[in-house]
Amino acid sequence: MSDHKHARAMGAEQLLAGRRICVCVGAGGVGKTTTAATLAIGMAMRGQKVVVVTIDPARRLAEALGLETLDNEPQRVFAPGSKRLNDAGLPDIKGELWAVMLDPKRTFDELIDRVSPSPERAAEIKRNGVYRQLSSAVAGSQEFTAIEKLYELAQEDYDLLVLDTPPAHSATEFLNAPGRLNAFLGGGALQALIRPTGLGMRLLGIGATPLLSALRLVTGVDLLTDLTRFLSLLGGMAGDFTARAARVEELLHADTTGFVLVTTAEDRPVQEAIAFRETLRASKMPFVGTIVNRVAPAIHAGTRAGLDGKLAADLADRLLACARDHEVLATRDRANIRRLREGLGEQPLLVVPDLDERLSDASGLFAMQQELFGD
């Protein structure tokens, strides 16, 4: 009980105090997208103008937020007088809540528009086969464009930006992917490739030609021409990518940015959370705290004798078996939360119970908001 009270006293509002950017990271399926939306709702209820960037939200969450389609521009949700909100009889949002469902392909295209010296050059890049492959590849491009979108929205007048992150195979992947892609677009590798006398051109020109020609015969895709052209189109822009990457890095490291680690209390996510904490420390990213999601509430299964005479025998047996299963889970969760407290350091750790079917609509999000903000 006292533990619970303590968690309540330290709510999500304190976690985010003084932060303008909040990045929710964690293992796959732990509730990053849901948590990002809930943090945004909570801060908007407390008067801030908030935008949340979601990535592949579950259909029910998108519906609850009124985001029926991928739309790269922020849409105002739960606006005063909105039918959805009034129907559900939900509390007021004093500030403003805006939401984006990230469209990586469009974000990539918009980046090209922004950094290209001319619209013609941008159009040619976007038509290029290699660019089309690169920008629509799921691996890496979600991470890259999520950060890109964040950087873009940071130039606007939001009090708080909450960024969801893609389902990474491992949580650390998220931090590395944008850097890798930026390094590719802006870094020395690209410059070496496109120098006419560079190794890349020699390789493309000599070694790779038979292979690429064969590929063209089979697939009809002229990779060599496309790749050569793509690299030379990007040529003059390499510096822009590098400079942009540096500003993005700066934004992520700012003391007004906070990484929130989301995890469940299951073994694997807990292990990943501890590893991710180390990565944040090593890369000097500002870590503000942990949200342990979907924790099984503690119960004591009690004894069979306690049920005697109150329920039919077979029902009492099943009820007790069910309660014991739950007790095992709850015990494991508490042990893992202790592991997390030891492994993660001083920063606050908030616990959110499993809300199961209660999380299915907007009122579910408000219920989770209450858990996180503690009122």
Ligand SMILES: Nc1ncnc2c1ncn2[C@@H]1O[C@H](COP(=O)(O)OP(=O)(O)OP(=O)(O)O)[C@@H](O)[C@H]1O
């Ligand atoms: N506290 C909770 N109680 C019950 N269900 C929850 C809770 N938090 C999240 N969920 C459910 O868990 C599922 C996964 O949540 P979510 O999509 O937010 O995870 P994620 O970390 O973003 O996943 P991914 O890594 O695939 O992007 C969803 O169906 C969501 O409704």
Ligand SMILES: [Mg+2]
């Ligand atoms: Mg998600």
